[in-house]
Amino acid sequence: MNGAKQTPFKDFKAIGDFLKAHRVLKWEDDIARLLDEQRISTEELKEAMPRSGELAGLLASIGRRKKRVAKAG
Numbered sequence: 001m002n003g004a005k006q007t008p009f010k011d012f013k014a015i016g017d018f019l020k021a022h023r024v025l026k027w028e029d030d031i032a033r034l035l036d037e038q039r040i041s042t043e044e045l046k047e048a049m050p051r052s053g054e055l056a057g058l059l060a061s062i063g064r065r066k067k068r069v070a071k072a073g
Contacts, residue, residue: 028054028058031045031058032058032062035062042059045059
């Protein structure tokens, strides 16, 4: 296969994890930045992305991060 090194994956989850870790566009970073800058609210985000299965987890992660920062500061 044109000299490219093949990486064996155990299952589809491993493939998904690999792709998520190595993608160029990380939408979560952009969403977090927009929320931090208050350019969009969580309500607007939920309305704009009603079918995103990962949105709830992202918002929870951002909330936990903000709590850690508030405790530290």
